[in-house]
Structure formats: C-alpha cells, structure tokens
Amino acid sequence: MAASPESAPRSPKSLSASFDRRRLLIGAAATGLGGASLIPLLGDGVFAQATPETSPEAGHGGHGMAMSTPATPTGLGDLPPLVPVAGEPLREVPTVVSKDGLLEVTLDAGVRETTVAGKTVTVANFNGAFPGPTWVAKPGDTIRVHLENHLDQWTNLHTHGFHVSPLDNGDNVFVHIDPDTSFDYEYVLPETHPDGVYWYHPHPHGITEQQNTSGMVGTILIEGGLDKVPGIEGLKRQHLFLQINQFAENGMQVPIAEQTAAKQMRLVNGQYQPVISIQPGETQRWSVSNASSNDFFNISLGGHTLYQIAKDGNAFAEIQATEQIVLAPAERVEFLVQALTTPGTWELRTLQWGVADQAEPDVLLATMEIAGDPVAVQPLPTQLIPFIDLRDMPIDNERIIVFSPAPAPWYQLINDTPFDPDVVNETVKLGALEKWTIQNTTTDIHPFHIHINDFQVISINGEPVDAPGWYDTVSVPAQGEIQILHRFLDFTGRYVFHCHILMHEDAGMMAVVEVVE
Ligand SMILES: [Cu+2]
Numbered sequence: 001m002a003a004s005p006e007s008a009p010r011s012p013k014s015l016s017a018s019f020d021r022r023r024l025l026i027g028a029a030a031t032g033l034g035g036a037s038l039i040p041l042l043g044d045g046v047f048a049q050a051t052p053e054t055s056p057e058a059g060h061g062g063h064g065m066a067m068s069t070p071a072t073p074t075g076l077g078d079l080p081p082l083v084p085v086a087g088e089p090l091r092e093v094p095t096v097v098s099k100d101g102l103l104e105v106t107l108d109a110g111v112r113e114t115t116v117a118g119k120t121v122t123v124a125n126f127n128g129a130f131p132g133p134t135w136v137a138k139p140g141d142t143i144r145v146h147l148e149n150h151l152d153q154w155t156n157l158h159t160h161g162f163h164v165s166p167l168d169n170g171d172n173v174f175v176h177i178d179p180d181t182s183f184d185y186e187y188v189l190p191e192t193h194p195d196g197v198y199w200y201h202p203h204p205h206g207i208t209e210q211q212n213t214s215g216m217v218g219t220i221l222i223e224g225g226l227d228k229v230p231g232i233e234g235l236k237r238q239h240l241f242l243q244i245n246q247f248a249e250n251g252m253q254v255p256i257a258e259q260t261a262a263k264q265m266r267l268v269n270g271q272y273q274p275v276i277s278i279q280p281g282e283t284q285r286w287s288v289s290n291a292s293s294n295d296f297f298n299i300s301l302g303g304h305t306l307y308q309i310a311k312d313g314n315a316f317a318e319i320q321a322t323e324q325i326v327l328a329p330a331e332r333v334e335f336l337v338q339a340l341t342t343p344g345t346w347e348l349r350t351l352q353w354g355v356a357d358q359a360e361p362d363v364l365l366a367t368m369e370i371a372g373d374p375v376a377v378q379p380l381p382t383q384l385i386p387f388i389d390l391r392d393m394p395i396d397n398e399r400i401i402v403f404s405p406a407p408a409p410w411y412q413l414i415n416d417t418p419f420d421p422d423v424v425n426e427t428v429k430l431g432a433l434e435k436w437t438i439q440n441t442t443t444d445i446h447p448f449h450i451h452i453n454d455f456q457v458i459s460i461n462g463e464p465v466d467a468p469g470w471y472d473t474v475s476v477p478a479q480g481e482i483q484i485l486h487r488f489l490d491f492t493g494r495y496v497f498h499c500h501i502l503m504h505e506d507a508g509m510m511a512v513v514e515v516v517e
Contacts, residue, residue: 082249096134107126118271124151130243163189163490194315195313197219212291219241231381302347307320308333310384312470328447346370358445387469398437399435430489433486447473448476448500460481498510
C-alpha cells in the first residue's frame with residue numbers, strides 16, 4: 001500500500017486492508033495456496049495460520065505484526081454475499097448465571113459452524129455460538145473461566161470494564177494461550193463492583209481485530225444497583241449486542257480486507273434486522289453494546305426518545321434524554337424506551353456519522369413493533385445512582401498521553417512509542433488520583449480505553465464538562481484533547497490502555513501502565 005506517514009495510519013479501512021493482505025499471504029503459504037478446498041478457505045478467510053512466534057516482526061515492537069506483503073486476494077469478497085434472514089424476533093442470547101457466589105464458564109475457541117443472520121456460517125467463535133454465552137454475576141462473585149484454545153493461533157481473554165486484579169490469572173492480557181492448550185482465569189469481583197453491562201473479547205496483540213471480528217465475544221451482566229431503582233426495577237430488558245461482519249454465500253467469512261460497507265452486515269445478537277416487541281405504553285430497559293472492531297454506531301429509534309441511564313457498566317447520576325447516542329467501539333449504553341400508546345412499527349437505525357475514512361452509513365439495525373395490550377404509562381425515574389465526583393478530591397499526579405500520527409505506514413503510536421509488552425510506559429502509585437490529558441494529533445477519532453480502573457471525563461477540547469457518570473471508553477476528538485480523572489485503586493500490577501479501534505491497537509496504539517505499592 002502506497003502511503004505517506006501523514007495519511008496511511010489515519011485510515012481505518014485502508015489500514016485494515018494492509019493487515020489483511022499480510023494475513024492472506026501467511027494463510028496462503030501455510031495452506032499451500034489451494035483456495036479451492038474448504039481447508040485453505042478456512043486458513044485464508046477465517047484466520048491466518050501464523051502465531052506471534054512464527055510471524056516475522058517488522059521492527060515496531062508489536063507481537064504478531066508483519067508488514068509489507070503484497071495483496072493476494074482470495075476472491076471471497078467477490079462472491080455473492082450471504083443472503084441474511086431478516087425480521088426474526090430478537091433472540092435472547094443464552095446465559096450462564098452465578099450460583100452461591102460462583103460463576104463457572106467454559107469457553108471453547110475454535111473455527112466452527114454457527115448461525116449468523118439465520119444462516120450457517122463457518123467462523124471462529126466460542127462454543128460454536130455467536131455471540132458467546134452471556135455471563136450473569138453479582139458484585140462479590142467469583143467468575144472462573146476455563147478457556148480452551150482450538151484455534152491455530154494464540155489467544156487470551158479480556159473482561160472489558162472489570163475492576164479486578166490484572167495479575168496472574170486475573171484480567172491479564174499478557175497471558176498467551178497457545179493452540180491446543182487451555183488456561184483457567186479467575187476474576188474476583190469486589191463487593192463494591194459497579195453493576196451494568198460489560199463484555200469479554202480476546203486481546204492477543206496483533207491479531208485482536210480478527211479474533212474479535214470473527215465473533216469470539218459476548219456480554220457480561222453484573223446485577224445490582226440500577227436494577228433496584230424505582231422506575232427501572234422489574235422492567236423488561238433487551239440486550240442488543242452489535243457486531244459487523246461479512247460472509248460469502250457459501251458461509252465463509254470474507255477477509256476483513258475484502259469486506260465492503262455495501263456487503264457487510266450490521267448484526268444484532270447475531271441476527272439481521274430482528275424485530276423487538278413492546279406493548280403500547282410499555283417502558284423497557286435496553287442495552288446496546290458496540291462489539292465491532294473498528295466502527296462507530298449512531299443509534300436512533302424513530303419516533304422515540306432514548307432515556308439514557310448508564311454507560312460502560314456505570315450508572316448515571318440522572319437520567320439523560322437524547323435522540324441519538326454515538327457508540328465508539330467497545331462502548332455500552334443502557335437507556336429506557338417508552339413505547340407510544342398506539343400500535344406501530346418503528347426503526348432502530350444507526351444514522352450516518354463521521355467523515356472521510358471514519359464515515360459510517362445509515363443502516364437499519366432492527367425494528368420495534370408496538371403491539372398487544374396497552375400498558376399504563378409509568379413515570380420515568382429522574383435521580384439514579386450518584387457517583388464519586390473526583391473533581392472534589394486532590395490530584396496526586398498529572399500526565400499527558402498523545403495519540404500521534406505514525407512515522408511509517410501502519411504504525412499507530414502513544415507518546416511516539418509503539419506498544420511493547422516488555423516495556424512499562426507509565427508507573428502509577430497504588431491509590432493515586434491522577435489527571436490525564438489525552439491529546440489526539442491525528443485526523444481520526446480514537447476511543448481511549450484503560451483496563452481495570454474507570455475514569456471521569458472533566459473536559460473536552462478545553463471546555464469543562466459535567467459527565468453523568470464514569471466510563472471505561474471515550475472518544476478523543478480528532479486533533480483535539482480530553483482530560484480525565486481516575487484513581488488506581490485496589491490492584492497492583494501491569495495492564496494496558498489503548499485506542500479501542502482494534503486495528504489501531506494491533507498496530508501499536510497501546511501502552512503499559514504499572515501500578516506499584
Ligand atoms: Cu485509534
């Protein structure tokens with residue numbers, strides 16, 4: 001890909017293409033360039049065959065990265081796309097629920113047939129399902145995950161948004177689970193853990209985008225707090241887990257480089273344009289999770305206001321009425337929907353959003369069908385759950401974090417440095433309250449995410465803001481900056497912060513923070 005340092009790293013789509021060309025070549029080499037049989041298609045279309053140990057490094061410090069390979073299209077993208085089944089009732093993803101303080105989950109990673117958009121596809125996933133099972137737990141619970149890796153590349157797991165130990169077999173993204181091995185994670189949730197919507201996904205640096213896109217993902221629900229607020233308690237919940245992928249009509253996943261916006265499907269719980277049922281006047285509690293690797297959604301429900309109550313597993317202090325909610329990759333929101341009192345059908349869409357390479361199309365996600373017996377309209381809550389306003393507390397330290405343009409094609413940098421798992425970029429004292437200024441000198445929007453400890457946004461582009469709650473992911477405006485306050489509580493150890501556009505993360509836009517006594 002001909003690219004100047006100025007332009008190449010700013011383009012998510014073109015960046016993705018360059019990565020996938022590398023994948024295709026590796027895949028083709030490993031499978032003998034067959035292309036006609038199922039096995040080479042699996043190697044090319046679903047996953048590269050390379051592991052970080054076998055991938056040539058191109059000298060920018062990331063595991064699993066390889067560059068500068070020419071295009072070797074497999075042509076899957078030229079095949080007619082899978083014809084999805086639209087209009088099915090929104091399905092509930094199967095749950096696994098904690099019992100007596102313990103949740104035990106087995107995740108079996110492998111390339112298997114599963115149902116997407118009502119059709120059988122072959123793709124990497126957990127337990128032959130897309131999305132993976134929804135975990136349901138409470139603060140104070142212990143979650144044990146037995147992860148078996150039947151992929152032909154390494155993997156690991158991240159519990160996005162959890163405030164748990166990053167050490168050992170906790171939320172430790174430095175773990176490598178090699179092919180045909182397994183690993184047992186244990187996450188001990190503090191009694192004070194915020195309730196809400198979280199999610200799990202792989203975090204193997206260099207190949208996170210492809211494993212996430214393929215579908216090794218699922219929702220985590222932590223019960224508590226908001227569930228008991230009058231006006232919310234007892235409401236029917238709808239969880240909408242959003243992903244983007246493209247399949248050929250033969251059910252094979254099209255390599256990301258060959259995917260086009262016109263043929264990609266925006267999936268809700270693995271379904272295509274499902275139908276969400278609600279009664280006239282009924283209030284429901286919806287969550288929307290953006291589990292896509294690189295894309296933003298701009299959520300809008302025709303004829304209805306969205307009454308937002310939470311984001312990223314953190315309750316808002318007050319309900320916020322809005323007509324649109326932009327969701328960066330990895331962000332989750334919860335809002336109340338109060339159906340009109342007359343029967344009808346309304347569209348849940350993602351509206352056009354963004355510019356240049358980050359432009360997103362206007363697409364129907366689902367329809368909401370108001371039908372059945374009318375329900376008395378109930379008052380909406382106003383006050384929700386107060387959060388600790390960190391602006392009232394003394395700041396122990398300040399740092400400047402810069403998402404910067406790359407000096408060579410495909411680099412993405414933080415503070416002029418690509419990710420190196422063996423280097424600690426920021427050392428923080430346990431318990432410290434820090435103010436971070438996160439600057440973005442690129443022309444892309446980059447969603448900032450830090451593991452283990454959530455943060456409070458206090459300014460955007462120099463203007464003070466009153467955030468309604470804490471977040472774990474937030475967009476940093478192009479050529480702009482945000483300021484956040486966060487405390488590094490309870491857990492020592494190394495973990496990471498990064499851009500959650502996964503192709504940027506894979507390209508090095510990630511750094512290590514170590515919390516020390
Ligand atoms: Cu980014």
